[in-house]
Amino acid sequence: MAELFVPLDRLLAGGGDSRLAVSAASGLNEYGCQPMPCPETLSFSSSTATSISQRAYDRAQMAREDLTRSAIDIGIEAAFDERIEEMRNELRTHFALPPALADVVFSPSGTDSQLQALFLTRKLLGPELVTVVVAADQTGSGTVNTARGCHFSAATANGGRVQKGEPIAGLAQAVTSVALPLFDETGEARCHSASDLNVFEAVERAVTGGSKVLLQVMDSSKFGWRAPSDACLEAITARWPSEVQIVVDACQMRLGRARLKRYLERGYIVIVTGSKFFTGPPFSGAVMVPGRFARRLDDASAVPPGFLEYSSCSDWPQNWPSLRARFPVRTNFGQWLRWEAAVEEIGAYYRAPDSFRMAALTSFGEALERLIAASPSLALLPWQDGPKDVADEELAQRTIFSFTVRHGGRMLPLAECRKLYRALAGHAGELKPAAQACLIGQPVALGVSLGSDPSPSAALRISASARLVSEAWSPNADVAHRNLQRAIGDAGTTIASLESLLAGSDGIKPGDVSYGS
Structure with missing residues (x-):
């Protein structure tokens, strides 16, 4: 139990891979976040990562105290396992899911969850698999490795030293991968019909070749896009019901x-x-598994030896006793506390009335589009077209606003967008840091490099989040309106800071090469 009593910020930054590491110099991780509240930072970075809120930090602190008291009565391992099971029920309740419909498997990150999904699909379909990754250019950087059952970092969340890119013993065997990008080489998004055809043909080739398929689809991408269409998925499952398992990347x-x-x-x-x-602290992952699979997945068959380093007994539902027994008993306090914080944010979001969630996201989105349109240097990328689905409720509208940056008559490439991103977040570097630290979504490449510059063009992102809604909500309509206007004003400050950085920059030079259109 000694680990429970270290400073809370250290616990929140532990139990994960190197992405959680906090720089001793800056107090920030590589995403510009810190494991303690930082209300002075303007944060519109939920498409990448967000520092913990005060409300969520307090929830984590209280959860730690509750676990300590419970551990005195029944022991730390039993108390920890019991609390994780309670969180499964809380998640299902917040998402309005009947208990029998979904089992929840926790992990330290969405990347770790991809390995869990691969493990589960191998149990359902057999070990010989082709993983077809849709929008491979719009998912996490670790997917190129997890899709093949390989290590995605130099260390696991449980502290094991591994070789990035090398096969995970027993998990990578007989697994191959096909990557289907969402954007073409020029940075243009493929149309719905072309994307659907690309996916269908890739699955068809794999099945015709005698393979079972894990089809990882995107909902939604770093730009908020979904691929392939629902109609495409229905056609695939109707044609190959026993050969294809669909895994939805809904990490956003x-x-x-x-x-x-x-x-x-x-x-x-x-x-x-x-x-x-939902703006819980980075990182926290989970796999939601259809409840009807429980009996097939809960068996005592051997677990790939290399995969044992990636998961612990308490990650798996208590109604899977045989499978749980194959994993070591470990208490990953960092993973647990990050999920405690996330559950608090999820609950706060859904406690706001449906009508307010819709109105707040709509008002913020409309204001942000106007702010970007008024900027002389920013150009909003088009959003994915197509009919809206009522099943998406208030999230049927745009919540990620991606834009390119023009300076000196050209679109800035990825390398220079990264300079802007770091300076805007307040990092010292080639550009003078912004006076007001502003966190936005990391730059995302558009297509591949063009001309002589090795860096492709790129887009930055400002995003609406659950916290924007929960912090604006008040039963007093005037107070709620003022809170929302304050958030819109902060977005305006963020865009003004970007313009100021461009105007005073010596590190971003006007050039003659045009990147994209």
Whole structure:
């Protein structure tokens, strides 16, 4: 139990991979976040990562105290396992999911959850798999490794030293991967029909070749896009019901509760996080598994030896006793506390009335589009077209606002967008840091490099989040309105800071090369 009594910020930054490491010099991780509240930072970075809120920090502190008291009565391992099971029930309640519909498997990050999804799919379909990754250019950087059952970092969340990119013993065997990008080489998004055809043909080739398929689909991407279409997924499952398992990458969590329920009812495995839209501290992952799979998945067959380092007994539901018994008993306090914080944010969001959630996201989105349109240097990227689904509720509208930056007559490439991103967050570097630290979504490459510059063009992102709604909500309409206007004003300050950095920059030079259009 000694580990429980170290400073809370250290616990929140532990039990994960190197992405959680906090710099001794800056007090920030590589995403510009810190494991303690920082209300002075303007934060619109939920498409990447967000520092913990005071409300969530207090919840984590209280949870630690509660666990300590419970551990005195029944022991730390039993108390920890009991609390994790309670969190499963809380998540299902917040997402309005019947207990029998979904089992929840926790992990330190969405990337770890991808490995869990691969492990589960191998148990359902057999060990020989082709993983087809849709929107591979719009998912996490670790997916290129997890899709093949390989290590995605130099260390696991449980402290094991591994070799990044090397096969995980027993998990990578007979697994190959196909990556399907969402954008073409020029940075243009493929249309719905072309994307659907690309996915269908990739699955068809794999099945015709005698393979079973893990089809990882995107809902939603770093730009808020979904691929392939629901019609495409229905056609694939109708044609190959026993050969294909669909896994939904919903790590952004920008989907309605009705859509999440529909995915599970259709037998799709869904990967979620509490650290993107819901603004829990980075990182926290979970796999939602259709309850009808429980009997097939809970068996005493051997677990790949290399995968044992990635998961612990308490990660798995208590109604899977045989499978749980194959994993070591460990208490990952960092993973647990980050989920405690995320559950608090999720609950706060859904405690706001439905009508207010809709109105707040709509008002913020409309204001942000006007602010970007008024900027001389920013150009908003088009949002994915197509009919809106009522199953997405208030999240049927845009919540990620991606834009390119023009300076000196050209679109800034990825390398220079990274300089802007770091300076805006207050980091000292080639550019003078912004006077007001502003966190936005990390730059995302558009296509591949063009011309002689090795860096492709890129887009930055400002995002609406659950916290924007929960912190604005008040039963007093005037107070709620003022709170929302304050958030819109902070977004305006963020854009003004970007313009100021461009105007006073010596590190971003006007050039003659044009990147994209």
